[in-house]
Amino acid sequence: MTLDHALYLFNEGRNTQAYRLLGAHLEDGGTTFRVWAPNAARVSVVGDFNGWQPGVHGMHSLGRGGVWEVRVPEAGPGSLYRFAITRRDNGALLVKSDPYARGFELRPGTAAYVVRPSQYVWGDGQWLQQRAAWDWQHAPLNIYEVHAGSWMRHADGRPYLWPELAERLIPYALEQGYTHLELLPITEHPLDESWGxxxxxxxxxxxxxxxxxxxxxxxxxxxxxxxxxLLDWVPGHFPQDDWALARYDGTALYEHEDPRLGLHADWGTHIFNYGRHEVRSFLLSSAHWWLEEFHFDGLRVDAVASMLYLDYSRQPGQWLPNRYGGRENLEAIDFLRELNSMVHGEFPGALTIAEESTDWPQVSRPTYVGGLGFSMKWNMGWMNDSLRYFRRDPVHRRWHHDELTFGQMYAYSENYLLPLSHDEVVHGKGSLSGKMPGDRWQRFANLRLLLAWQAFTPGKKLMFMGGEFGQSREWAEGRELDWGLLADAAHAGVQRLARDLNRLYRDLPALHSQDFAAPGFEWIDCHDSEHSVLSWLRWGRDGSFVVVAVNFTPVPLTGYRIGVPQAGRYVEVLNSDSTHYGGSDLGNGGAIAAVEGEWMRRPANLAITLPPLAAVLLQRVAEDGAAH
Structure with missing residues (x-):
């Protein structure tokens, strides 16, 4: 692509690889710098190669598009630099970082540095080939959400480097049965407390x-x-740091001029101007960069709801309607559709996952039918309803049965992912285990039950680090997880259960192959609020099925009869009350027989023992022991 064509596409909002145009590029005879600053009077590059003196290496404009360029022979790999921008309106000097920089010095420094083109030789060709043919809608997807800076740390408090994380995090995630990692934002950020x-x-x-x-x-x-x-990616807003994107050339360049459009009061950040062509090129190119250059398998897009609505978290008079008088951000909608079309078109098998908390329709439906085009959407309703229910004392749960059953009313309107995410264990919300009611035994039983409830409910899965072993303290970004808790049998039991649930979800088609389809789920009984019991079937595309029965009270039930599709021998594949997990070991002796006889409109029935605050999963086996 010629320079002129790249500039044309950039100014049209259609350059999805603008990182090849802008930023710092090592070439024969030094480094070429380019920056977009259309309202600047003058621009120069300053760095350790010229004593940080403005004007020494002045840049020239490449035309009306607003891009400036200079080649600096003295700048090489590792050279620190910024851009010195003279405002056109008042002559004030701004010193700004490079929006397209590929590397920054370690905090608290904020200068960019010239990065040598990668010499890394990839060895994941087989993975990428398989990903391109991956039938993700019918495959298990179980995500371990990780903050790289606090998963595990050195004794002196230093965060692990990538080689150290590879040595420890990868085998741990595999042993626990996860299919994917999701990294909280690892795009450069100056403040640890922002988590990226x-x-x-x-x-x-x-x-x-x-x-x-x-x-x-x-x-x-x-x-x-x-x-x-997967990469947690943040195209919804950016901070007000005066050395970064905010009012980049003295004007609202990446944001809106009007704070009713451009300021996110809750977070103290600016909102991107999605209607500006060059901003769309910038954001689309960022997404492309991470998928192309780092082989990420997809993007979890943060705060989509804040992008879709002009009145998001605003009172009347604090927002401006769109050209039709509505509250929808039409430019953001177009951008999200462009983003998803690009990702799915250029990176086969890569996923886009929306953190979207409203009832916006067709978030995870293709753009050609009017959807936003995401692969999946976080099911925030399921998460909020489930955690609200689990916080309740079991004696009161009978009056709130609908908090668990309501989700099936909309469960297949989108491709849903069920998150137990970092947002639920910060800002005074406590840990997952800390939300559970009752004495110590009941708290751990409830936590085990919550993990089983997630694993056996239709939808792909996400667990924030620490939840899988019952982290007791609220998560904090400045310290590692409390791994010492695993010396406690109760925490170790939760971890073993999480591992076994993950492996069952991965290995049993009945638990994953119809996560997004109504035929994959069937209530056996959703009405027994008196006992706070639910029972259901999960069906695989291959015709296989499992039976799930859950007791949400500490009162054990014996001889509890439910209808099942077929008579025969049913093996108790998992019981969250097993002593192996820290429970009381009340159950069904490993197997139970279902007899002919209609019950609950099914041709066979079985009478099971339901342990206290526990889930039981049963699978029918033939006389030769093969699972059905």
Whole structure:
């Protein structure tokens, strides 16, 4: 692509690889710098190669598109730099970071550095080939959500580097049965407390964990081990740091001028101007960069609801309607459709997952039928209803049975992912285990039951780190998880249950092959609020099925009769009350017989024992022991 054509596409909002045009590019005879600053009077590059003196290496304009360029022979790999921008309106000097920088110095420094083109040789060709043919809608997808800076740390508090995470995190995630990692944003950010959600480097992996090629090696190692990697990506807003994107050339360049459109009051951040062509090129190119250059397997797109609605978290008079008088952000909608079309068109098998908390229709439906085009959507309703229910004392749960059953009314309107995410264990919300009511035994039983409830409910899965072993304290980004808790039998039991649930979900088609389809789920009995019991069937596309029965009270039930599709021998595949997991070991002796006789409109029935605060999964086996 010629320079002129790249500039034309950039100004049209259709350059999805603008990182090849803008930023710092090593070439024979030095480094070429380009930056978009259409309202600047003058621009120069300053760095450790010229004593940070404005004007020494002045840039020239490439035309009306607003891009400036200079070649600096003295700048080489590792050179630190910024752009010095003279405002056109008042002559004030701004010193700004490079929006397209591929590397930044370690915090608290904020200068970009010139990155040598990657020499990394990938070894994940087989993974990418298989991903392109991956039938993800009918495959298991179980995500371990990780904050790389606090999963595990050195004794002196230093976060692990990518090679150290590869050595420990990859085998742990595989042993626990997860199919994918999802990294909280690792785009460069100056403030640890933002967890990466206030990014200043949309093309730069944070220096906290090592070099860009070390990140590539980490993802490559994941792929070669059979583990996918998703990136939490933040196109909804950016921070107000005066050295970064905010009012980049003295004007509202990446954001809106009017704060009723351009300021997110809740987060103290700016909202991208999705109607500006060059901003669309910037964001689309960022998404393309991570998928192309780092082989991420998809993007979890943060805060989609805040992008879709002009009145998001605003009172009357604090927002401006669209051209039709409505509250929908039409430019953001167009951008999201472009994003999803690009990802699915250029990166076969890569996923896009929306964190979207409203009833916006067709979030995970194709753009050609009017949808937004995401692969999946977080089921925030399921998460909120489930956690609200589990917080209740079991004696009161009978009056709130609908909090668990209501989800099936809309469960197949989208491709849903069931999250137990980082958002639920911060800001005073406590840990998952801390939400559970009752004495110590009941709290752990409830937590085990919550994990089983997620595993056996239709939808793909996500678990934030620590939830899988019952982290007791609320998560904090400045310390590692409380791994010492695993010396406690109760926490170790929760971890074993999480592992076994993950493996069952992965291995049994009945639990994953129809996650998004109504025929994959069938209530046996959803009306027994008196006992706070639910029972249902999960069906695989191959005709296989499993029986799930759940007791949400600490009162054990014996001889509890439910209808099943066929008579025969049913093996108790999992019982969350097993002593192996820290329970009381009340159950069905490993197997139980279903007899002929209509019950609950089914041709056979069985009488089971339901342990306290526990889930039981049963699978019919033939006389030769083969599962049906």
């Amino acid at each position: 959600y206030q990014a200043t480097g949309y093309f730069a992996p944070t220096s906290r964990h090592g070099s860009p090629d070390e990140l590539r090696a980490f993802i490559d190692a994941c792929h070669q081990a059979g583990l996918g990697v």
